[in-house]
Amino acid sequence: MEFEFLNKNKPASEKEITIVIKTLALSTENFMVKLWRSSNGGELTQNLKIYSTSEIIERNKTYEIDIYFPECVLIGDDSGGRLIITKKTDDNIFYFIDAGSPSLEDGQKFLSLKELTEFACDEEANSRINSDNIDIVSTGIKQITAKEVLLVKKALNLEAPIGIIKDLLSKKDKTLLCNVNKYKYEKSIKLLSEIIIAKPNNTINKN
Known part of the structure; x- marks a missing residue:
């Protein structure tokens, strides 16, 4: 992985990963599938988190991602109303949008999770001062x-x-x-x- 977790979890089991793949119709090459084999979710910054296999299905249901962004999957949030969304395929483009936004283009677009994490770190640092x-x-x-x-x-x-x-x-x-x-x-x-x-x-x- 090109980024590091602030708090890293144990890897997910193949059974746990398979359940999520089938439930959310993820590609086996999706970024999250690869990540879970290294760490079952975790915190990227003080506020930014990536969901575990036990969280991601419920979160996608709560935010009705299948209705508003049917080709995407919600993979995390910043604990403050903004969501991290990526495609269900192996696209590896990450969108950082406000919950309730009607379009992915309303938010920021990042070519890697490392880039998104650095952006969030800068925001958190600015908020402290x-x-x-x-x-x-x-x-x-x-x-x-x-x-x-x-x-x-x-x-x-x-x-x-x-x-x-x-x-x-x-x-x-x-x-x-x-x-x-x-x-x-x-x-x-x-x-x-x-x-x-x-x-x-x-x-x-x-x-």
Whole structure:
């Protein structure tokens, strides 16, 4: 592999790999198949992770990748609303897009996972020295639809149940995410500007 994991796992078994190949219709030459034989997923940076065989099927189902990007597979995320997507074949091109984006071209395109990792590392370094962190809060749409709630859940990578998220979104100035990097969520906030907005974060940095 041309990159190194921050935290590397044990290799996946051939049985585990075969189940994922059949379930997600992956090519046996897909990048992930080769990776799992070395490490069953792992962390590339503090925030960036690649899914294990036990995670990837559920994640692809949650984000409905087979509906929106049927020729692709979701292989990881940055724990902040952005997804790492590649083709099911042996294409080895990696797309870094906001959850909820309708097109792969809306995000960044990388010719290797090493290149994507270096990009993410630079962003994380900048966020540590950048004071422009924000809170993401609701605008208070009274008649918010289930589809809109799901879009917000995916875009912000929220773990809370749909019902709780809907209740928060129907009220004004309810915090959905606190003290996050504004550049990471910039596109998602713009895309969902009628539902969520950014506000300056008032958390005091004690470091």
